[in-house]
Amino acid sequence: MSGRPEILFPLFGALDTLPGIGPKTAQHLAQLDVETPRDLLFSLPYSVQDRRRRDTIQGLDLPSVATVEVTIGSHRPARNKGGAYRITVRDAQTDFQLVFFHGRSRYLTAQCPEGARRLVSGKLELFDGIAQMVHPDHILPLDEAADIPDFEPVYHLTHGVTQKTMFKAARGALKLLTDLPEWIDPGQVAKEDWPGWKQAMNQAHEPKGLEDLAADAPARARLAYDELFAHQLTLALARQSERKSRGIQSRATGKLQSRVLAALPYRPTGAQQRAIEEITADMASDQRMNRLLQGDVGAGKTLVGLMALLVAVEAGGQGVMMAPTSILAQQHYEGLRPLADEAGVVLELLTGRDKGAERKAKLAALERGDIQILVGTHAVFQQDVHFADLRLAIIDEQHRFGVRQRMELAEKGIGADVLVMTATPIPRSLALAQYGDMDVSVLDEKPPGRKPVKTAVISTERMEEVVSHLRHAIDEGRQCYWVCPLVGESEVMDLTAAEERFKHLRAVLGEGVVGLVHGQMPPAEKDAAMAAFQSGETKVLVATTVIEVGVNVPNATIMVIERAEIFGLAQLHQLRGRVGRGSAQSTCLLMYQPPLSDGGRRRLEVLRESEDGFCIAETDLQMRGAGDMIGTAQSGLPRFRIADLERQAPLMAVAQSDARALLAQDPGLTGARGRAARVLLWLMKQDQAFRLISVG
Structure with missing residues (x-):
């Protein structure tokens, strides 16, 4: 498959071959990311004018x-x-x-x-x-x-381009369409009663009324599906080439796992058991595991992670667990240690702080295989770190999408199984768009013994009340997080906001009671402030960045979030999950600055009413849209021209299973439908997919 198939050449020609488009207009259209007749066809009308x-x-x-x-x-x-x-x-x-x-x-x-x-x-x-x-x-x-026409389509415009120009050019582009071979599963086409590709394009550009513009109109749904299918096909190809890379079979004996389970004060939830079974089965197969473990705050991901690491050890190998920051690595280490001791397993911590002789000793033990489970930051990937027999790598990515880390692991030539843990509940459609190359296990039950967090919504005008409530709580020996908003674009502005709040609370509550953590601090100071809070020396921790707050402080039972209305729902849910980790009743105060917009009020009410991260994430998606929800800039989410992840979410799952089924039957895409799918991949500019098509 060397290059673009000839049947598509006309669609990828120059724009100024279309009627009414000269070099100048072509330049204007480039502002809309329209550079070829194909791009113009994918810019569907958004409205229709009855003429x-x-x-x-x-x-x-x-x-x-x-x-x-x-x-x-x-x-x-x-x-x-x-x-x-x-x-x-x-x-x-x-x-x-x-x-x-x-x-x-x-x-x-x-x-x-x-x-x-x-x-x-x-x-x-x-x-x-x-x-x-x-x-x-x-x-x-x-x-x-x-x-x-009786119904004139209305297009999105850019400076220097009129409706007339768009209409005429689109009509010209439609004349270039040829019948392409069908790439969608025939059963799916029949079930939805979708038109063929060419017919769908014509219908989408010639709406007969508003109902033809709806996301579920057959022509629109079909074109959206084409986009999702091409995307999922690329991910499925990545998965196929990933799985072909040598996997290691790690068979569990259950010897170590049973010791840990016996030492636990409670039984794992059904969801945890299911996830452990799925992971154990993956590790036993000779294909490389690439699994996402998605669990809401407090759903017990750590236990599942430990069980997976024990499978690696039971099979005679080693496991590694990586966290994004030293603080989180330290915390994982402290959480896992008592359980590893029960199982009689050697667990060690390696971060960028290990220097000199101590570091050398750890590295030697790791290379000999004396260390069975290593917990660390990305420092575990430095050149001088060698494992005797690495079987499993767990990546815990608090808020950080680990596509890069996943790739790095693969590039290290480590055939180890990979488990990515995320505490961000992502709606299914987005999880598929984001992690479509992975298999997903979901923890959707909370372990026993956790009390729900009481959530209240309060105006900033009642600040004094909140502070006196805090004073009482501190007198009772409790601790509190106080999160300041990211007000400005600049961290400097945020800093002043946090420092003002810090000074104010310190003045009211007394010296030495209040600590401060913000993004501009040197890591050592940050660690010191966190440690002081963890040990209970400071009672209130004022923080700008949410990220630092991944710490587990069971004694912290109050979470105050200032200007909660400007945070995303998922983010607020994450923050709230930082309290309620001990047995005491915890509270989360969402402070807003009046007046509150309708959307803002609805978002805060959703939080007050629900503790279910997945339900909150679905609401977030409907209210804010996909890009906003995880910050498109860093989310690695594909940008679709026609498909709408909010309204057409169910299609994403169908596209994934269709793509995987096609590859299972035809791994090299050489059959009739496989060749049609190649045309689709070229049409959707997914050329990187061709590097992944298996040669065998």
């Missing part, structure tokens, strides 16, 4: 768009500069006026000679009791009237 013909405007409710045949009457040029040029016209029953500002008489008398018949179309309004059409959209001699 059905009428005999007369009599009886119309004005204002309204009307299309009617008229006889041109008298011209009344403007009396003064900037005034209106008026032409009286008559339809089958009544008179009205065409009005032009800055109208040039010579041009208008040539266009509309008195006594001529014309088709006019535009918005009619009543002005001083007279019906007027100001700057009609169309004035055509009757022999050209067929140029206006």
